[in-house]
Amino acid sequence: MPRITPCLWFDTQAEEAATFYASIFRNSSVGKITRYTDAHYPGGPEAQPGKVLTVDFELDGQKFTSINGGPVFQFSEAVSMVIDCKDQAEVDYYWDALLAGGGQPSQCGWLKDRFGFSWQVTPVELYDLVNDPDPAKARRATEAMLKMVKLDIGELKKAHAG
Numbered sequence: 369m370p371r372i373t374p375c376l377w378f379d380t381q382a383e384e385a386a387t388f389y390a391s392i393f394r395n396s397s398v399g400k401i402t403r404y405t406d407a408h409y410p411g412g413p414e415a416q417p418g419k420v421l422t423v424d425f426e427l428d429g430q431k432f433t434s435i436n437g438g439p440v441f442q443f444s445e446a447v448s449m450v451i452d453c454k455d456q457a458e459v460d461y462y463w464d465a466l467l468a469g470g471g472q473p474s475q476c477g478w479l480k481d482r483f484g485f486s487w488q489v490t491p492v493e494l495y496d497l498v499n500d501p502d503p504a505k506a507r508r509a510t511e512a513m514l515k516m517v518k519l520d521i522g523e524l525k526k527a528h529a530g
Contacts, residue, residue: 371431373431373432373433374430374432374433375432375433375434375435376432376433376434376435376443376485377434377435377437377440377441377443378434378435378436378437378483379436379437379438379439380419380420380436380438381436381483382420382422382423382434382435382436383398383401383420383423383434383436384483385434385483385485386398386423386425386432386434388469388481388482388483389425389427389432390425390426390427392462392465392466393427393428394428395426395428395429396425396426396427396428397425397426398423398424398425399423399424399425399426400422400423400424401420401422401423401424402420402421402422402423403417403418403419403420403421404416404417404418404419404420404421405417408421415436415438419436420436421435421436422434422435422436423435442484443480443483443484443485443486444486445474445478445486447486448478448485448486448487448488449485449486449487449488450487450488450490451487451488451489451490452490452491452492453489453490453491453492454491454492455491455521456491456520456521456522458491459477459489459490459491459518459519459521460518462487462489463479463489463518466479466481466487466489467479467481468482469482470482473517473518474486474517475514475516475517476488476513476514476516476519477489477490477494477513477516477518477519489518489519490519491519491521491524493521493524493525494509494513494519494521494524497509497524497525497528498510498513500528504530505528505529505530506528508527508528508530509524509527509528511527512524512526512527512528
């Protein structure tokens with residue numbers, strides 16, 4: 369059965385990003401690092417022999433590859449990673465860790481890390497609150513979420529309850 373491995377395109381920060389991400393998530397590691405050689409396609413300064421080409425890494429069991437491909441492509445919110453958090457302590461931990469070093473908070477639990485990659489730091493309780501069979505409760509929880517930057521489970525529950 370084939371494995372699906374997300375590949376993240378960086379300008380020149382593939383190894384730095386992999387190391388940063390692996391330091392945040394438990395059961396994570398940086399694996400094989402390949403380097404540009406004279407045999408690779410000649411390109412910009414990121415493609416000089418000896419510089420990092422790709423980095424394999426794993427975040428809590430999920431395999432990833434990152435590549436230093438130059439400034440051709442940039443990340444956008446069209447692709448993000450969702451972190452399902454069991455409680456507010458996990459929300460706070462991942463939120464703070466991913467913003468460290470120059471990340472930018474957005475809204476509704478979204479942020480961009482210092483590499484410009486988007487993450488959704490989401491308490492698992494949110495799904496039940498905004499999908500409550502009672503439309504008034506679901507609407508209140510949704511409206512509260514839409515006003516938040518980092519998601520606050522206590523405030524979401526309070527809004528849900530009315």
